[in-house]
Amino acid sequence: MNFDFSLVTDSIPKMLVGVGLTFQLMFLSAIIGLVLAVVLLLMRLSGKWYLGWPAQVFIYVFRGTPILVQIFIIYYGLPQFEAVRDSIFWPILREPFGSAVLALSLNTGAYVSEILRGGVLGVDRGVLEAAKALGLSARQKFIYITAPIATRLAIPAYSNDFISLMKATSLASTITLMDMTGIARTIVAKTFAPYEIFISLAIIYMIFTFIIQKAFGRFERYMSKYVNP
Numbered sequence: 001m002n003f004d005f006s007l008v009t010d011s012i013p014k015m016l017v018g019v020g021l022t023f024q025l026m027f028l029s030a031i032i033g034l035v036l037a038v039v040l041l042l043m044r045l046s047g048k049w050y051l052g053w054p055a056q057v058f059i060y061v062f063r064g065t066p067i068l069v070q071i072f073i074i075y076y077g078l079p080q081f082e083a084v085r086d087s088i089f090w091p092i093l094r095e096p097f098g099s100a101v102l103a104l105s106l107n108t109g110a111y112v113s114e115i116l117r118g119g120v121l122g123v124d125r126g127v128l129e130a131a132k133a134l135g136l137s138a139r140q141k142f143i144y145i146t147a148p149i150a151t152r153l154a155i156p157a158y159s160n161d162f163i164s165l166m167k168a169t170s171l172a173s174t175i176t177l178m179d180m181t182g183i184a185r186t187i188v189a190k191t192f193a194p195y196e197i198f199i200s201l202a203i204i205y206m207i208f209t210f211i212i213q214k215a216f217g218r219f220e221r222y223m224s225k226y227v228n229p
Contacts (some may be wrong), residue, residue: 018180025169029104037108048148062110075099100172119150159216
């Protein structure tokens with residue numbers, strides 16, 4: 001089997017046409033998922049069972065099922081219900097882009113919530129006791145002490161989840177979205193050269209992964225500038 005390097009160099013620029021859609025899916029889902037994760041975290045930390053249990057069930061469901069299944073349920077399953085088609089959310093759910101963003105947001109929200117919870121639980125109790133001795137209220141302790149420390153502790157795990165989210169956007173191609181993976185699949189259908197095309201796609205994703213890792217590494221060093229000498 002001969003490897004066609006010219007096909008690799010020709011296909012990469014074509015696939016990069018879909019990078020805009022890939023980034024839209026990634027950043028929109030990351031922002032919405034982060035907001036959802038904070039809400040779920042606060043529900044878990046509230047101490048109220050009627051808030052904590054729904055949050056735990058949500059997290060269990062979306063962490064316990066494959067993201068591809070979630071995309072299919074939202075895009076193909078929800079439109080089966082008349083109540084959904086009559087709701088204000090139908091303009092979003094009837095489009096593959098909206099369905100993909102919703103599925104990715106719900107999935108990453110469940111994972112990030114647990115990442116943030118781990119960061120909160122990792123805050124040294126001695127620091128919290130010192131804050132209490134200074135007369136800070138529970139709200140002030142959370143905002144000024146717990147949140148910054150928990151954020152720093154959660155950055156490494158969150159960077160991994162962000163990279164996983166970027167790779168998960170490729171699944172949006174299964175519901176007709178022409179992101180980088182969707183374009184790659186169309187090129188394969190024309191050239192019958194899946195080996196070269198998908199290696200080219202893998203190279204693109206590895207480059208983006210490297211850039212994201214470096215960006216989060218710089219952010220982590222910034223957040224730790226008063227910790228590490």
